[in-house]
Amino acid sequence: MKGFRLIHSVALIAGLLFLYVPIGILILYSFNASRLVTVWGGFSTQWYASLLSNQALKDAALLSLGVAMASATIATVLGTLAALALERARPGRAKLLFGGLIAAPMVMPEVITGLSLLLLFVALNVERGAITVTLAHATLTLCFVTMIVQARLATLDRSLEEAAQDLGASPWRVTLTITLPLALPGIIAGWLLAFTLSLDDLVIASFATGPGATTLPMRIYSAVRLGVSPEINAISTLLIAGVAALVVTASLILKREKLIA
Amino acid sequence: MRTDRRARIAALAPLLWLAAFFVLPFLMVLRMSLSDTAQAVPPYAPHWIGFGQIREFLAGLDVEAFRLLWEDSLYLNAFLTAIRIAGTATLIALLIGFPLAYAITRAPKSWQNLLVLLVILPFWTSFLIRVYAWIAILRPEGVLDRVLITIGLTSEPLRLLNTETAVLIGMVYSYLPFMVLPIYAVLEKMDRSLIEAAADLGAKPLTRFLTITIPLAKPGILAGCFLVFVPGIGEFVIPDLLGGSETLMIGRVLWTEFFSNRDWPLASAVAVSLLAFVILPMMLLRGFAGRKETAR
Amino acid sequence: MSTQRAAGPVRSSFAPWLDPGAKPLVSFRNVRKAFGAVEAVAGVNLDLYPREFFALLGPSGCGKTTLMRMLAGFEEPTSGDILLDGKSVLGVPAHQRPTNLMFQSYALFPHMNVAENIAYGLKQEGLPKAEISARVEEVLNLVRLQDFGKRRPDQLSGGQRQRVALARAIAKRPRILLLDEPLGALDRKLREETQYELVALQEKLGLAFLMVTHDQDEAMTMAHRIGVMQKARLAQVGTPAEIYEAPETRAVAEFVGDITIFEAIVTKVEGEVVTLLHPTIGTIELDDEGDKPAPGTRVDVGLRPEKITLGFTPPHETVNRVEGIVWDIGYLGDMTMVQVKLADGTIVRVGITNRTRRSERPIGWDDRVWLSWDIEAPILLDGAS
Structure with missing residues (x-):
């Protein structure tokens, strides 16, 4: 309030407009009766209806959801373990090295991660498809989960764990009854992030998949290369709505948790 | 001591996973980049190396792919273009992101969480979709042209799609949240009384901003620039969908070498060089942070 | 000593x-x-x-x-x-x-209610459910929080949280x-x-x-x-x-309570009584039961503020007394802390209990005053280095 001047509100509004207008236009034209994306021909939900009859798109969506759930779950388990390790380890060379290794996939260009995984899968002579994409996505998203869970663990009062131990809980039980429940908001957020990153990924999936398995972003990408179409707007709108609902719910949960903690 | 042992046990599974699916594959890229183009046509089968075969292995290494990279100006240009575009996008993102982050910290406390959520939300929705949204806006006869023509700012279509400008717009748009969040995090934690103290000591608003706010926000600014610049260099989707054929960024070249030309060694060599370009700014940043740490 | x-x-x-x-x-x-x-x-x-x-x-x-x-x-x-x-x-x-520790931050588990917090340690012992709830009830009564079992820690006041932390620690006996x-x-x-x-x-x-x-x-x-x-x-x-x-x-x-410390030289030891010489105060006599220092040693002598009497006229005794000027007065309510400056510049802190609401002759700045004390009052400390 004090110090919140006109210039600040201008910056805020301009910034948010920049972020949201393109998405708004995209959503708007998904309800366009005209096939021409730039000409408004009246309100219609026909493109949503036509999505339903597009079997290839539906298959791709199901595949992507399955891959996203599986890879997010693997990444959450491994990422949480890594976060616990980083939080517990004494400072030193080993911890620094491990932290660096965990963070590396995050800064590695996607094209390189994708290429290298493909080489691995070819060398191992495994059939590429949903499973290889899941493995690839778990590798990519693990570090994001670690980052979020570790941030949460860092805010935990160390004396809570000591108190539990003092009250007779073995280290294993302390982790199970105190550390993990308190880190849960971070773990949930980590899972969600891994899930959406997997759902979003085009590059790594393109490398890691085989002829039989096409993910939703791959389908959208090949459609986009052919040009703009209201059907893509419709599927995009559905994706945006789904993710937005997920994120808003999650942030409400986190907020409630925060009130308690 | 006990906590360290437990840390090691917890680290085991993620360590093995990353060794198998990150380190090992990358070593294979390294090996592939040093393979003979002719020998390494797909499907490529690796020659597993025993201790006795190291000599043979070294003899078999071929720097042909790297030589090609160096000699053909296409690749060097692609690298330079990638760095130029990523750098420009970083700068623009900073110019938009800093005021935005600063404005959020100045907004009423009860709004701040919502505003941060609004900034993050686009980041959670599909990257591909956000880039796609710009095609409809930038294409000839697209939304932007229509709006500009309607209000009379221009009579000709701008033909922005398939230009470097479009790539810049797409990059700034896609990576803006990465710039805003770290800066906001630093500004939000900043003690407001520092500004008041500076004012009390006679500093004018602009001086306060330049001598107190900016220096204290430096870690956030650096982190934000890093988070935009590094992934920007290797970007493939944005130049592919928004850029024209002349906007050759290195990520796109790698993709083409791999999927279209099927030249795996060359693609691998591109990957290795690209990584070097990514690691360099990271080392600089680390070195900077490290110096800070020791200074403290 | x-x-x-x-x-x-x-x-x-x-x-x-x-x-x-x-x-x-x-x-x-x-x-x-x-x-x-x-x-x-x-x-x-x-x-x-x-x-x-x-x-x-x-x-x-x-x-x-x-x-x-x-x-x-x-x-x-x-x-x-x-x-x-x-x-x-x-x-x-x-x-x-x-052993059980009551943490400075209380370390109450935020994701458990009060009763669950207290039961946590008992559960680790594998006690039967009935006994756990009985013990929880018992300690909740003990800290007078019997109606708060279902509350979350963040719904309690600071004092209540402190009592929950105490209850949780003693529940394990x-x-x-x-x-x-x-x-x-x-x-x-x-x-x-x-x-x-x-x-x-x-x-x-x-x-x-x-x-x-x-x-x-x-x-x-x-x-x-x-x-x-x-x-x-x-x-x-x-x-x-x-x-x-x-x-x-x-x-x-110096760490516990207020004290003024003088450096003096032992001149005589006679039975329980040690006699010291201080350049400004003169002779100090004190009663000490510990090991006696030898005459000629330098020692530290401490005087607590409340053991010193302040007067406007010289006391009859010629030992354990000194003259000074009122340097500062700190009114604390139940007592007044007067700082008296001696001729050598030493500041002596004197505590006066405010027995009456009005004093017949209030102490003022720069008043010349006499300080005196009992032979029991001075504390003989380790020798000065």
């Missing part, structure tokens, strides 16, 4: 430390703890007895918390031994030690309860009330308490014995009265 006769006005019948046959509950044997190059605890020997309320008193960073955490099992001593009931606890992990600055987070009024409650509870339970505090009033009011820790060492152990009236070192004397 120390007295073995109980110093001070209070006589307590509880004094197992004087009984050579009494078995200590906890023994620290030459315990040392180093963090890298920093020595946090340097060779501490200390016995704690069953039913005793012991306070470790010292400034922050003196090693008192580390000493306590070693007993709880969160730190391992670098060398030395810690015995509980005569058996070494070294190597026993914290969760297997029969530990051999000794450790309290880390138990009242540190409470405001002054509540702190005083809680002090008496804690003491009452300790007597009722018959449990040994080891408390860490930096607040000397807290240690004085609550503990049977106080251990003053300074620079990683235990400087003195004694009853509150011994610590206050018969401090063994200048550092302890």
